[in-house]
Amino acid sequence: MSYVGDISYSLYLWHFPAIILIGEAYRGIADEGSPIPAAIALVASFVLASLSYRFIEEPIRQSRWLEPRKRTRSARSYKPMIVAGTGVVAVLAVVFAVLVDSSGRYAGVSADAPAKPTATADPSVEDTDDEAVLKGFKVSIRTAIAATQWPAELSPSIDTVLAGYEHDAPVHACGVNPYPGVDTCSWGSPDAPVSVVMVGDSTSIAYTPMMRSLAENSNGQLRVTTFAFYSCLFADVVRQSPDPNAKKACAERNELAIGEIAKLKPTYLFITNVPSALKVEDGSELTMSAYEAGLTRFLDRVGPNVGKTVFLTATPNEKNLMKCYSPRISPKQCTGGVQPSWEAVTGAEKRVAAAIGGVWVDTRPVYCSGDVCPPFADGIIIRFDATHITDEYSVHIAAGIVALLNQSGIRLTKDNSEEATS
The missing domain is CATH 3.40.50.1110 (SGNH hydrolase)
Structure with missing residues (x-):
């Protein structure tokens, strides 16, 4: 349980996008409405949280950059780069989510299909063929x-x-x-x-x-x-x-x-x-x-x-x-x-x-x-x-x-x- 506590912040960050993206991926197919999408989202959240904890949180937490007395001038010079990098990652995540949604929203739309519905003439009770x-x-x-x-x-x-x-x-x-x-x-x-x-x-x-x-x-x-x-x-x-x-x-x-x-x-x-x-x-x-x-x-x-x-x-x-x-x-x-x-x-x-x-x-x-x-x-x-x-x-x-x-x-x-x- 202590490990879950360690990764809890990453788990908090990852669970919502995992639920949304995996739920959307299962939309309209046989397993929609079953426990399967929720189970996959849960597993994906733990995997992503573990990876981000291991390769992002821990390296940053243990880095000398977070120790003010030991921080060198060159280390301070990386701070803007790290902040900028974090911003880039956030922007890329948003773009990725938008692209996934857009590709899903318009995937399967036929270029050959009528651009507009066929016009319906005013209905009539008069003689017709x-x-x-x-x-x-x-x-x-x-x-x-x-x-x-x-x-x-x-x-x-x-x-x-x-x-x-x-x-x-x-x-x-x-x-x-x-x-x-x-x-x-x-x-x-x-x-x-x-x-x-x-x-x-x-x-x-x-x-x-x-x-x-x-x-x-x-x-x-x-x-x-x-x-x-x-x-x-x-x-x-x-x-x-x-x-x-x-x-x-x-x-x-x-x-x-x-x-x-x-x-x-x-x-x-x-x-x-x-x-x-x-x-x-x-x-x-x-x-x-x-x-x-x-x-x-x-x-x-x-x-x-x-x-x-x-x-x-x-x-x-x-x-x-x-x-x-x-x-x-x-x-x-x-x-x-x-x-x-x-x-x-x-x-x-x-x-x-x-x-x-x-x-x-x-x-x-x-x-x-x-x-x-x-x-x-x-x-x-x-x-x-x-x-x-x-x-x-x-x-x-x-x-x-x-x-x-x-x-x-x-x-x-x-x-x-x-x-x-x-």
């Missing part, structure tokens, strides 16, 4: 899957996501309590011939920027209203939650939505719920039969007031960018496949849609190629965590979602409104 639109998404997604380096620029930026991404303020406000009101959470002309009401949890909220853009660019054709609420399935089931008020808040929001749907009588009801394995109030796993029964009970209540019910599937649960990203590794580290929970939940929704004469829309073509889903496409980050899409990508996929809706017989234009409500 659906096949051409979806082919464009297929090409951009396959290009992203094949990428071995991160694009030079992404929207939103990686730093924005890592710092804690948040939805647009008006979108977020509609998903929390108190509800701002139908007028505040509606977009598009009040006299639009086609109306959509959105319900569900945070995955439905993530689609709000897209639907808002479609309504605002519909030339008076579309009106969109959202009642989506964070952590609140639109189904007659109670999710387990650490928040003691969540059960009551969710029930109140769903009752509000059901009541307002009776007044609004929308052309379409869009439902999006999180496609994850969930637990119910007693801590047991939510079974798909219970989920189907909960959906059916709610849809029986709103059915007479809705033209057509549309299940708009959420993005497949995938890797969390905040956990898988590292500037030193390929974006393939953040590329994965469709999860079994997504298949199970959306499968249940597909069965309910068939039973009630509704429509189930598979949105994977705007997120994945087959069952492989990249972290970005067209220079835009797709998900800011494992489940939720960014506002930027939500708006970007508007044309693709319209194409998928068209292929499913759901048109957000006047010519189909009478058919939907008949």
Whole structure:
């Protein structure tokens, strides 16, 4: 222990840079979050402290330069040099740390990648070449899957996501309590011939920027209203939650939505719920039969007031960018496949849609190629965590979602409104 005391000052100096540099080196790889980086940092700190104690501290401490009575004139002449040398070492250490950070921050950035994200045209509900639109998404997604380096620029930026991404303020406000009101959470002309009401949890909220853009660019054709609420399935089931008020808040929001749907009588009801394995109030796993029964009970209540019910599937649960990203590794580290929970939940929704004469829309073509889903496409980050899409990508996929809706017989234009409500 006495030796540890001897090297304690060097240990104090070395432990922080060791922790930072080694932690950064392990960022985004399999051992991140394990005890391995901390153990290596501890060992490195002791090794560096021992070396600096042996070859720097001790030689200086035992040198004649520190003995005033024995210090010669020539020894005093070395003092400025030693001070300057110490300063140089400190500067070099800072430069080294900056270079390490810079090399890490920009390593893996492709010179061939687009300098800026592909511009997204204003979304429209007007007639488009659906096949051409979806082919464009297929090409951009396959290009992203094949990428071995991160694009030079992404929207939103990686730093924005890592710092804690948040939805647009008006979108977020509609998903929390108190509800701002139908007028505040509606977009598009009040006299639009086609109306959509959105319900569900945070995955439905993530689609709000897209639907808002479609309504605002519909030339008076579309009106969109959202009642989506964070952590609140639109189904007659109670999710387990650490928040003691969540059960009551969710029930109140769903009752509000059901009541307002009776007044609004929308052309379409869009439902999006999180496609994850969930637990119910007693801590047991939510079974798909219970989920189907909960959906059916709610849809029986709103059915007479809705033209057509549309299940708009959420993005497949995938890797969390905040956990898988590292500037030193390929974006393939953040590329994965469709999860079994997504298949199970959306499968249940597909069965309910068939039973009630509704429509189930598979949105994977705007997120994945087959069952492989990249972290970005067209220079835009797709998900800011494992489940939720960014506002930027939500708006970007508007044309693709319209194409998928068209292929499913759901048109957000006047010519189909009478058919939907008949």
